[in-house]
Structure formats: structure tokens, C-alpha cells
Amino acid sequence: MTTDRPAKDQTAPANVAADKARMTRFLLRDAGVFLVLFVITAVFALTAPYFATSANVLKILVQVAINTVLAAGMTYVILTGGIDLSVGSVLALCTVVGALIMTSGLDPALSIPLAILGCIATGSFCGYLNGKISTYWKVPSFIVTLGMLNVAAGAARVLADNSTITGLPKGFVDFGNLIIGGFLPSIFLVALLVVLAGWFVLRYTVFGRMIYAVGTNEEAVRLSGHNPASYQIAAFTICGLTAGVAAVVYLLRLNIGSPIAGVGYELNAIAAVIIGGTSLMGGKGSIIGTLAGASILQVLATGLQLLGVGDNYKPIIIGGVIILAVVFDTYREKLLRRMN
Template sequence: MVSLDVKQATSTRKGLAWLSGATGPLLGLVALCLFLSVMSDSFLSLRNGLNILDQITVLGIMAVGMTFVILIGGIDLSVGSVLALSMMVMGWTANVAGLPMAVAIPFALLASALSGLVIGLMITRFRVPAFIATLAMMSVARGVANMITDGQQIVGFPDWFMMLAIDRHFGILTATVFIMLIVALAAWIFLQFRAEGRMLYAVGGNPEVARLAGINVPRVTVAVYVLCSMLAGLAGIVLAARLDSVQPSSGLGYELDTIAAVVIGGTSLSGGAGGIGGTLIGVLIIGVLRNGLNLLNVSPFLQQVIIGVVIVIAVAAETLRKRSR
């Protein structure tokens, strides 16, 4: 009987391993959904569920990149500005320069990747703290995004591009939601089953020990920031498809939501612990919370307060969990 109980417990732990310590946030998400389903008749409808998925695509893609950064003990405050830079590069290339979208989209991703490369080099070569390096890039990228069109928005893209965020395949999911799910799945596989993915946990746990173990810590750091910026650029492309326009003011405050989603999902700000499963739960918590508050006609100003309180509770819970260990 004892042996059976042990086997069942082991099986349960394996089954929840993908959550990377985010069982608490998962229970919180379930409780939140139960509460909102009681408070609002329309919350549990299929249409509302699909709306939530559509609304979290941009945040979900950005949060995957931020997970990688926080896992190595870093931070990236520039993702919102890089998102705007990517959008403006794509919009200018397609609508002003007149190049096809097949060229404009890679140009946008290249611009965002270069932003991440600069951040990574500042951190590894010039020993600039990640907070300062990404804060500087936040200002630079936003300034360049405004300079491209002198602060003006660009409207109108090919119909097929706009349909990426409108046309529901199988009558359920849009292409933009599929993109988010593919990005998340690829990141989860990378962290769980690739040696390079496990290196991120080693670097976040103790960079010096990782270096002594033969891991090229500067190279890993640069690669992670490049990836995070590229995913921010990809999120900008997804957002452009949803809006059918681009403007340099896009992405304001997104860096805070992105970091919040990762932290709420159980990834430690000190690095070395967390994962994509928890991040997706964090993204869903923010998406469901915003959607539910809108359904309940809660003031947008009060929504900011509530989300801030949720972030504090999540960080405090993580601290208490570490102490209990």
C-alpha cells in the first residue's frame, strides 16, 4: 500500500514537472476563473475564451523571451520599445520603401535582433548592468522608432497580413495564436530537452560555477538577449496584424506586463528556476484578470491597482516558498 502511494506521488510530480514550480499560480488561475464565472454570465462562453487567447498573443510571445532572460538572472526593460521599433521598420519598409512584406518582416526581425545584440555586448563586454543597458536601449529604440516616420503612424497592409489575426482556422484559432503556441512549445522543448537549455539554468544559478563547468557565459548571455529582442520584434509584427497599422507609441508599459507574467508564473527574479509552463500560466492570469475586470465594468485605473497587488502577492508567495525550503 505504501509502495503504491509512493508511486502515485512520483507520478503526480512527474505529471506536474512541466509547470516548473508553478502549481500555486495554476491553482490561482483556476480560482480566478471560478470566481469570474460566478460574477459574469458571459465569462465561460466560447467567444470570450477565444477573445482572451487573441488578447494574450503579444504578451505571450514577449513573455517567452523574458523567461529566458530572467532564467539567467537578467532583466530586459527594452522589450516594449523594441516591439515599437520592429513595427515601424516593417511599416516603413513595406509602405514607404514599397518592398514586399516577405522582405519587410525579416528586416523588422533583424532590427530587433540587432537591439538585443547591442544589449548583450554592453552587458558582457563593457560590464554595464543589465538594468542600465536595457534602460538605455528602451530610450534608444523608442527614439529611433519615432525618427523613422517623424512620430507618425503608418496604416494599411496587405489583406492576407491582416487576416492572420482575424481568420479562425478550424473555426477556433487565428494564425497569431498558433504563432504564440508554436513559440511557447519550441521554447519549452529547448529548455527541457536540450543541453543548451539546461545551460541557462546553470548560468542563472551561479555564473561562476557555470563558467568553471565549461559554459561560455558571455556567449549564452548575448544569445539570450538577442532571442528576447527577436521575440519582442515578432510580437510587434503580430500586434501590427491585429491593428492593421503601426505607430511609434506602441508597446508603452509592455515591459512591466511581460516581467509580471513571468514572475507570477513562478520564475525566480534571481535566476536559475522557472520555466515556460509557469510563464504561460502567468500570461493567462493577467489576460483572464483583465478580461474579467472589463466584463465587470471595473475602472481601468482600478485595474492597474489590482494587477499591481497581484504581482506583489505573487512575488511574496515565491519568497515564502523559498524560505520554507
């Protein structure tokens, strides 16, 4: 005679393993970058004079705003497996367009909103061209955006006649200098709103899910009845749009339109995205991580300056951090693939 014995629960070990895998993914892709930011900030707070002061914190928030906005748009492009090298020059062109509109003699109540729209429209158009040319003629985005980098830079010089444009309206300048609640610069608030909007779109909309899907498996997206090219074009257009918003932030911060603004900004934006955990291969990443990546770059630059590290050595250190982030991204992706 046999008696029924309760079967051993075989699901418990599997659940524990799954929980550990999820935690590892979270630490590798999401929480890890914030941990790095916390550690770097703590080290500089203990070693660099004046780093932990409220004045320096405000300075960091002001300085990180432009790169945060640029990197937010760059996140979309890299998630689809592309790259945009033109955002720095597009930003310069947009600052010239915006400054020319605001100094055209129109009433500030009209010229300021027109200038903001002009920056956004110019950036969006450049981004659309990047995406359209890249997808229609199957040209690598690296080449297309390298060409746009030169086109936008040249157009900025022509429009500005190789000169800096000054004399922006007082109301616009005053808003750029505004500190909300005594601790939040207005231009950082703009950057934060861009990041939050991007986070919502990528996380909670069908469009956002398709951006990830295009970067993960373009052919699968095509077989599901969607056109991957339309999402790639949209990603580049968004990247151009955020370059226009970044131009507005630049105008608010420096109060000038400059045809040489944005030199090297594209590399900082790409670095912020990669350091923030977005894979260069596309399909994986987070715009919140991009915010942390941009913050790491700015905290490093400010902390090294306060420690007295010379201007010749700072790029070496920051460049080394970027290389380490790319190497780490490669190993992280291999590890995550093994876990799937």
C-alpha cells in the same frame, strides 16, 4: 544460536519523503500557477456576465498573444539572472520597420516576408546589443536595457516621423483576422508556437540546460569550461528576437505600425514571467508557466472589465497581484532551499 532476520526496509520512509518533496516542488513551481489560473477563470465564469462565451474566449486569446510572445523571450533573460526593460520600445521600433517595408510599394509577396525578417532582425540586434554591453562592460542589465528603452523609442519616432503607419497589405491583414477551426485565432497560434519552441529548447537541449546553469551558478559554468557571457548574450538576443515576433503579432492584430506601441509592455512581460513561477534570482522556472502567467494577467483584466470595475481600479488590483506574486516567489524559494 541466532537466526537471521530480514532487515527492516529503511528506504521506504526515505522514498516517501522524497516523493512528497518532489510533489511539493511541482505544486509550488509548476502546477500551482495553473491552479490559480483555473480558479480565477472559474470565479469570473460564475460572476462576470458574458465571460464564459465563445466570443469572449476568442477575445482573450487574441489579447494575450502579444504579451505571451514577449514574456517567452523575457523568460530566457530572467533565467540567467538578468532583466530587460527595453522590449516594449523595441517592439514599437520593430512595428515601424515592418510597416514601412510593407508600405514601401513592393509587391506584397516580397514585402510581407521582408517585413517579418526586418522585425525579427531589428529586435535581435537590439537584444544582442543589450547582452553584449551588459556582459562586456559588466554593466547591470537593468541600466543597459533602460538606456535601450529610450534609444529604441526615439528611433521609432524618427523613422515614423511621429506618425502612425497604415495601409498594410490585404493578405497580411486577412491572416491576422483568421480564426482557425472556428476557435483558434491565428495570432494566438503564433504565440503558442513560440512558447512550444522555447519549451523544447529549454527542456531538451544543452543550450537550455546551460541557460538554467548560468542563472543558478555562473562561476560553476565558468569552471566547467563554458563562457557564461555567451549564454547571457544569447538570452538577450532571443528576448529581442521575440520582441520582433511580438511586433509582427501587433501588426497582424492592429494593422498599424506605431512609434508609441508597446508602452508598459515590458512590465507586463516581466509580471507574466514572475507570476508563472520563474525566480527573479534566476536558474529556476518554466516557459509553460510563463504562458499561464500571461493568461492570468489577461483573464484578470478581462474579468474585471466585465464586472464593471473602473479603469482607475483595475491597475491597482492587477498591480497587487503582481506584488503578491513577487512576495510569494521569495517565500517559495526559501521553502525550496530548505527542502534541498
